[in-house]
Amino acid sequence: MTGHNHFRLGLVLLMAPLLIWLLSLIFIPHIDMLFLSLSEKVAPRVYETGLSNYAAFFNEPLYWNTFARTAVMSILATFLTLLIGFPVSYYIAKMVRGRVRAFLFIMCMIPFWVSELVRTFGWMILLRETGVISSFLVFTGLSEGPVELLYNDVTIMVGLVYTSMLFMVVPLVTTLDSLDDSLVEAGYDLGGNGLRVLRKVIIPHAMPGIVSGCIVVFMLSLGNYLTPVLLGGKDSMWFTEQIYTQFITRFNWEQGAAFGFLLLILSSLIVWGGLKITRQTLSNTMG
Amino acid sequence: MSDTTRDPAIDLECRELTKYFGNFCAVDNISFSIPAGSFFSILGPSGCGKTTLLRMLAGFQEPTSGELSIKGRSMLGVPPNKRPVNMVFQHLALFPMMTVGENIAYGLECQGVDKALILQKVQSVLERVGLPDAINKKPDQLSGGQKQRIAIARCLVLEPDVLLLDEPLGALDLKLREHMKVELKQLQNQFNTTFIYITHDQSEALVMSDQVAVMNNGKFEQVGTPQELYYSPQTDFVAAFVGENNRWRASVRGAEGAVLELELPNGMTFKGTAARKEAFGAGDLVDVFVRPEAIMLSKTQVDTATFDNVLEGQVDCLLFDGANSRVLVKESNGNHEVNVTLPQTGEFNDLQEGQTIYLGWQQAQAKCFPARDFSVEE
Structure with a gap:
C-alpha cells in the first residue's frame, strides 16, 4: 500500500513540470481567451456576456473570406510541400547511404538554423523590385524594367512551402526509412511498374508519416504570420493578420479572442477531416 | 516461345555470367543450365556470391558480362517486372498492409487479369497450399509456416517459368524448418515449376534438390545430384562443406x-x-x-579382412x-x-x-x- 503511494507521489512529482507548463501556458490562457471572446463591450468599461464577437465574424464578409482563403491556401501549401518533400525524402531515405545521406539531411536542416524572420528577409532581398532577381533580369535584357516579384499569392506560397519543408521531410524520412527494401523489390518482382509500387506499397507504408507531416505543415501554415505578411504585403489577407490587427491595432481583445478561437476550431476540424479521409487515427500517426 | 533452337526442356541458362562490384568479383564466370521442372539448389557459405547470382536472375542486378536466358529468351536488360521469374524473399516480404488475398491478387492485378478471375485464382491457389480460409487475414495473423506458404502461393499464382527462393526457411525454428523442407518439395512437385533455391544449409539442399551446385568464392565447385556431392565430391571444398x-x-x-x-x-x-x-x-x-x-x-578387434x-x-x-x-x-x-x-x-x-x-x-x-x-x- 505504501509502496503504491510512493510510486504515485514519484509520478506526480515527475509530471509536475509538464503539468504546470500545460496548465499555466496553454490551459489557463485559453480559458481566459474563451471568456474574453464571449464578452461584449456595451459601454466604456461595461461588458456583458454574449456571442456578438462571433456574430461579427459571420456578418462581415471580409472576415470569413479571409478565413476561407487562409484555409484553402494552407491546404494548397501543405499539398505542395508533400509533393516536393516526398521525392526528396525518398531519395534521402532509400537511394543514398552513409555520409551522403547525413549530408543531404543536414542540408535540409541548415536553413532552420537562422530565424524565420531572417529567412523571410532573404526571400525579400531576392524578390523585391530592386532585388537580385529583378536586377538580373534587367541586366541580361530579359526584362525591360524592374519586376516586382513580391506581394502576390505565388510568393506567399513559395515562402510557406519553403518554411514548412523540413517538417514534412523529417517524418517522411523516418517512415520511409523503416520500409523494408525487399517489399519494394517484391512489388517490382511480382510485375508492378513504378507507379503501382508507389501506390500499393510505398504510400500505404508511408501514410502515417505523410499524415503527421501534413498535420504539422498545415498547422504551421495556418498559424503563420511572418511569411504571409512580409511576402504578401498589405493585401495578403491572412487570418492571423486579422487577429493581430484586432489585438494590437484596434485594441479589440474581445474580437481578437473570438477570431483566435475560430482559428482553433477551424484547424481542428480540417485535421479531423483529413484523418477521416485518409482513414488514419491520431494515435497511429503520432505514435 | 518457339523462337529458339536450343533444347526446349531447358528453363534457364547462364553462360559465363560474371558480376563485379568495383574490383571485387562476386560471381566469377559461371555457366549452367537448369532443366524444366527441376529443383535446383545453390549451396554455399555466406559471402560466396549466391545471393548476387540470384538477384541477377531476378533482375535486381545486371551482370557485368555473360549471357542469361530463360526459356531461350535473353534476359539481359529486361527489368524485374518484365521477367517470367518470381522470387520468394528471405524474409518473405509479404505486404503487411494488405490481406492475404490482396497479397496474392497483387501480381494478377499487375497483369491486368479480370477481377472475377483473380478471385477464382486466389481461392484456388490458397486451397492448393492448404490455407483456404486465410484470404481475409492479415499476414501478421499467420504463423511462420503459413506466411511461407502464402509467399510461395503469391508467386506461383502467376505461373512463373522459374521460382527463385532466397533462403526462405532461415527464419523458421528447427522443427518447422524440417517440416517445410518436405512441404516445399511437395509444392514443387505439385506445381511442376522450376525452383532455384539458395541456401547455406546443406541439409535443405540435399533433402529437396534434384541438382545442387556448391558455390565458393563466386565459382561453382561442383554441380551434381545430392548423392554425387555426398559420395563422390570432386573438390576438397565440397568434401569439407557437404556433410x-x-x-x-x-x-x-x-x-x-x-x-x-x-x-x-x-x-x-x-x-x-x-x-x-x-x-x-x-x-x-x-x-x-x-x-x-x-x-x-x-568393441572387439576389427577383422582386417573386411576393412x-x-x-x-x-x-x-x-x-x-x-x-x-x-x-x-x-x-x-x-x-x-x-x-x-x-x-x-x-x-x-x-x-x-x-x-x-x-x-x-x-x-x-x-x-x-x-x-x-x-x-x-x-
Whole structure:
C-alpha cells in the first residue's frame, strides 16, 4: 500500500513540470481567451456576456473570406510541400547511404538554423523590385524594367512551402526509412511498374508519416504570420493578420479572442477531416 | 516461345555470367543450365556470391558480362517486372498492409487479369497450399509456416517459368524448418515449376534438390545430384562443406593406381583413394577426408579382412546429440583423433570415456585431394 503511494507521489512529482507548463501556458490562457471572446463591450468599461464577437465574424464578409482563403491556401501549401518533400525524402531515405545521406539531411536542416524572420528577409532581398532577381533580369535584357516579384499569392506560397519543408521531410524520412527494401523489390518482382509500387506499397507504408507531416505543415501554415505578411504585403489577407490587427491595432481583445478561437476550431476540424479521409487515427500517426 | 533452337526442356541458362562490384568479383564466370521442372539448389557459405547470382536472375542486378536466358529468351536488360521469374524473399516480404488475398491478387492485378478471375485464382491457389480460409487475414495473423506458404502461393499464382527462393526457411525454428523442407518439395512437385533455391544449409539442399551446385568464392565447385556431392565430391571444398568429414593432412608413401599408401605426421599409416584422376607420387602432401559415418565402430578387434584400415584407440570424448551423437577416439599410440558417428543400435549406449575401442574403414572412404589450406565457414 505504501509502496503504491510512493510510486504515485514519484509520478506526480515527475509530471509536475509538464503539468504546470500545460496548465499555466496553454490551459489557463485559453480559458481566459474563451471568456474574453464571449464578452461584449456595451459601454466604456461595461461588458456583458454574449456571442456578438462571433456574430461579427459571420456578418462581415471580409472576415470569413479571409478565413476561407487562409484555409484553402494552407491546404494548397501543405499539398505542395508533400509533393516536393516526398521525392526528396525518398531519395534521402532509400537511394543514398552513409555520409551522403547525413549530408543531404543536414542540408535540409541548415536553413532552420537562422530565424524565420531572417529567412523571410532573404526571400525579400531576392524578390523585391530592386532585388537580385529583378536586377538580373534587367541586366541580361530579359526584362525591360524592374519586376516586382513580391506581394502576390505565388510568393506567399513559395515562402510557406519553403518554411514548412523540413517538417514534412523529417517524418517522411523516418517512415520511409523503416520500409523494408525487399517489399519494394517484391512489388517490382511480382510485375508492378513504378507507379503501382508507389501506390500499393510505398504510400500505404508511408501514410502515417505523410499524415503527421501534413498535420504539422498545415498547422504551421495556418498559424503563420511572418511569411504571409512580409511576402504578401498589405493585401495578403491572412487570418492571423486579422487577429493581430484586432489585438494590437484596434485594441479589440474581445474580437481578437473570438477570431483566435475560430482559428482553433477551424484547424481542428480540417485535421479531423483529413484523418477521416485518409482513414488514419491520431494515435497511429503520432505514435 | 518457339523462337529458339536450343533444347526446349531447358528453363534457364547462364553462360559465363560474371558480376563485379568495383574490383571485387562476386560471381566469377559461371555457366549452367537448369532443366524444366527441376529443383535446383545453390549451396554455399555466406559471402560466396549466391545471393548476387540470384538477384541477377531476378533482375535486381545486371551482370557485368555473360549471357542469361530463360526459356531461350535473353534476359539481359529486361527489368524485374518484365521477367517470367518470381522470387520468394528471405524474409518473405509479404505486404503487411494488405490481406492475404490482396497479397496474392497483387501480381494478377499487375497483369491486368479480370477481377472475377483473380478471385477464382486466389481461392484456388490458397486451397492448393492448404490455407483456404486465410484470404481475409492479415499476414501478421499467420504463423511462420503459413506466411511461407502464402509467399510461395503469391508467386506461383502467376505461373512463373522459374521460382527463385532466397533462403526462405532461415527464419523458421528447427522443427518447422524440417517440416517445410518436405512441404516445399511437395509444392514443387505439385506445381511442376522450376525452383532455384539458395541456401547455406546443406541439409535443405540435399533433402529437396534434384541438382545442387556448391558455390565458393563466386565459382561453382561442383554441380551434381545430392548423392554425387555426398559420395563422390570432386573438390576438397565440397568434401569439407557437404556433410561432416574428418580432415587429415598426410603424406603419400606409395601409390598403386588410385590407391594411396598414406602416413600421418605421427607415423600412423593407412590406405586412401585419390578422389579425382590425379596421380600422386611418394612424398606428395594430401588432404584426406573420411566421413564419421563411414567408420565402423566395434568393441572387439576389427577383422582386417573386411576393412582396409583398422585402428585401436580409446574413447576420448562422447558428444551426445541423439541420432547425431559422435565419439572422439584417440589412437592408442599417438595423439591422432578420429571423429566417429555413434551408431544408435543400443550396442554402444554404455560407452565410457577411456574405454578401448576399435575402428575400421574402407580405403575408398578415405578420399584424397592435393593439400591446400582453406576454411569452410558458414
